[in-house]
């Protein structure tokens with residue numbers, strides 16, 4: 001089903017479609033994070049990725065909870081956007097030899113992922129509220145908060161040391 005498929009008629013259809021999109025994205029992120037943990041050298045970065053893997057498993061569960069609250073089956077739809085971001089992350093990190101430059105590359109890729117999630121959750125929360133589903137919005141807001149905190153943490157790790165070390 002394409003994004004502009006005629007199967008999407010109402011805002012409610014669009015909400016469900018986008019929920020399935022983020023469900024797919026979270027599952028792909030869950031698969032990709034162990035590779036990023038392996039590649040990271042800086043201990044704080046490695047630990048941050050590990051923490052976010054645990055959080056990501058929680059995000060998947062919360063999205064499942066929203067499907068249930070909304071009374072629709074939890075299923076995924078392909079999301080070429082997140083596939084592209086993750087594919088590029090893999091490609092770039094494969095091309096970096098210096099470990100400290102690699103950490104900088106991993107942070108950049110991870111922040112692209114976080115920003116994707118942030119935009120999706122922001123939209124879903126706005127639509128959930130519009131549809132009178134503040135219960136769904138509240139659950140989604142918990143995921144958004146963790147994505148935003150992760151994004152801020154990555155900026156801090158980059159600016160406080162990883163970028164400096166990479167530039168040496």
Ligand SMILES: [Fe+2]
Nearest residue numbers: 026056059117
């Ligand atoms: Fe997430």
Ligand SMILES: [Fe+2]
Nearest residue numbers: 114117147150
């Ligand atoms: Fe995330």
